Every structure is written in structure tokens, then in C-alpha cells.
Amino acid sequence: MLVTEKQYVQWLEKENGKETLRHARWLSANNHQPPERIVVVDDTTTADEAYRLACAGTSMLWRGDFHNGRQLLQAINRRIERTNERSEQRKRKKAANKNKSESDHNQLPNLFHQQRQMQAQRSRLLSRLLLELDADYVSKLRRAPDVNAACMAAFGELNDEPCLLSLRDLQGALGAAQWRKKGVTIENLGLSIYPHYGVFAPTRNEYVQLLLDAPLPKACDVAYDIGTGTGLLAIILAQRGVGQVIATDLNPRAIACARDNFERQELSNIQLQQTDLFPTDAPPANLIICNPPWLPAKPSSPLEYAVYDANSTMLRGFLQGARQHLSEKGEVWLILSDLAEHLQLRTREELLGWFVDAGLTVKYRLDTKPKHGRSQDENDPLFAARSSEVTSLWCLVSTSYEP
Structure with missing residues (x-):
């Protein structure tokens, strides 16, 4: 999400032969x-020059052709990739001088970081390659596309000021x-x-099956979907016949997104709550489902909160609170990849210990292998971990549960 407090930037730019302060x-x-x-650049700026400016911490305001700007960004990216490849080669050469088993196994956490x-x-x-848009999200660059609708959805109204x-x-x-x-097609469900x-x-979405x-x-x-995101898991529960589904998320964008998807599927038995983890004023759940971020690392952007969970804070908070929201014979379905274990960021013993500490025990577990491209890419530096990854549905019940 964008910060709510408005921020402004200023720069000098030549207009009619004179430098003018813009903001x-x-x-x-x-x-x-x-x-x-900020320096002003255009079609005469070379990719090498732009890359040097970016590396020096200088942002560049693009005043050339829009499509040329996209090509310049791609050229900067290629230079970043070449630099990273050379860095990777030096690291591999250094690692080759060490014990191979140590390089393959003990170096995985370092490789991840x-x-x-x-x-x-x-x-x-x-x-660091910037664009200026007017108050209606219109670009004055040559061949610029209409970006108004996309920017309104992403950033909201500008209130009569350029950005x-x-x-x-x-x-x-x-x-x-x-x-x-x-939309994203979910083949197992026959919907998007x-x-x-x-x-x-x-x-x-290999976990859908x-x-x-x-x-x-x-x-x-009654079922809860904790951290609903797009609402996919709640839709699955509703389609499987659960009478009342309560879906929660802290992100207002996720709440709006899930509501949109529920309306598209014409589902009226799902209630949404914008809250942290568990719903309030809700009946005990026969089933609580959660697909938390899979990797215990600090997110670097708002979107990464769906992937990275610093210190496993959400995962542990979910486990600690689940039992008190369960009905007497209720179940917890935890959707979790073991990639963190292969990367040595978390151990299986730690995970099982958190179950015990939360008063939960494993009733059964279902597993599936990933199908995404990186799990098959032997050139990926983390291939050893990705190729071993398993995604599981852990069915947990209260330790006092009696069938």
C-alpha cells in the first residue's frame, strides 16, 4: 500500500533556456x-550513462519517447544482470575451493540472503528512471499509452497535482x-x-488440489479463511458446501479484491472482515484455514508480505490463536511449503514444536510437489532447495480432540 502521508519531490529543469525549480x-x-x-534525460542518453547514474544514486527524469524509455530500462536491467552474473561466477569460483558438501549444503542460507x-x-x-504524469495521470511523452485507469486503481486520485x-x-x-x-485461471476449479x-x-496454485x-x-x-488475499481459499470452501465462511485480511486492497471475486462467483455465504488474523464476534469454527507467507524473511515491499514473514510472526501468531477459535472437534488446515527448511531458515523440529506449544497435534498431512519453472531450472542458484520443495496441507486438531 502507498503511504497515506503525501510526499513531494523537486528538481531543476531548463525551460526556455532558464533553469526552473519544478515540484x-x-x-x-x-x-x-x-x-x-534528479537529472533530466532523453533519447540521447546512452544505456551505459544511465546505468552509471543509477549506480551513483542519481534518479533520471525521462523526457524522451515513451517506448524508448522502456527500452532504456531493459538495457539497464541487462547491465545489472551481467554484473550479477560476474559476481555469481566469482562466488562459485571461491566456493569451488571449499569442501563441495559444505558449498552445496551449508551455503544455502547465504545464497538465499x-x-x-x-x-x-x-x-x-x-x-531510478522516472516519469512525470499530470493530475489526470496523463503523460506528455511521445507514444505514451493511456495509463489513467491503471494508475487510478493503483494509486488513487491525485487531487489536481502532477506526480x-x-x-x-x-x-x-x-x-x-x-x-x-x-484473471488467473485456476484449472482445478474451472474458474478464474x-x-x-x-x-x-x-x-x-498447486495447493488447490x-x-x-x-x-x-x-x-x-462455519469456516474461517485467515489472510484471504484474493479470496481463493474462501471460494473453495464455499463451493465445497461450507454453510458460512468468514474471510479476514488486514490489507484493505485484499478485502476489496476478495469481495470482487466473491461477487463474480455470486457467492453470498462469505463474510469479510478487515482485521489482523482472527475474526471478531464470530461463532467457533469447525474449520480454520490459512496459507501464510512461506519464508521467514523481512519483506522489502508491500507485495512481499504475501511471501515473506519476518521471524515467522504471522505463522506463529496464527498457530497460537487458532485453538481458542475452534469448535470442540474443529480442524486447522495449514497450507505451507517446506522451502524454508531446505534453505535452512527454519527446521521441521521448530515447526512441530510450534504446533505443540499451540496445543495442536497433527491429524494427517497431504503433500504435493511444485510445478513452477524455477523448481526445474538447474541454473537457479537455489535449485538444490527448490527442486526438493514440498507443499503440504497440515490438518491440525486440538490435543484434547477425541474422534
């Missing part, structure tokens, strides 16, 4: 601070608008889910 509202999808140094650092650095560099934002953020808004228009800007798209295969608890009248 505009600053927009950032990742809540980056306004740039301190290095990959995260490179991703963050890439994001910072690419975000500056990164070209990369604008591309993100345009891409999100396409996702929202076309329509993500909104700022809500994680369910492009990895687990939810269809797991037997519902007897007399499943």
Missing part, C-alpha cells in the same frame, strides 16, 4: 523515499490492470481469480 507529488509502490538527486540482496539492489537501480513515479512502478500498475482484466493491484496473484482432496470435518457449518 510534484512523489508516488512509490514500495514506499521508497523521494529521490534527492545474497539473492535477496541482489533483488533489492536491482529494484533500487531500476526504480513523479518510477517507470517500473508504472509498468507494475499496467501489469496489475491486465491481471485484473484477464482476478487479482487487484497490491494483492498477490495466485499463480502458484490438496484443498479439494482433504475431507471436510463433519458438520462443517
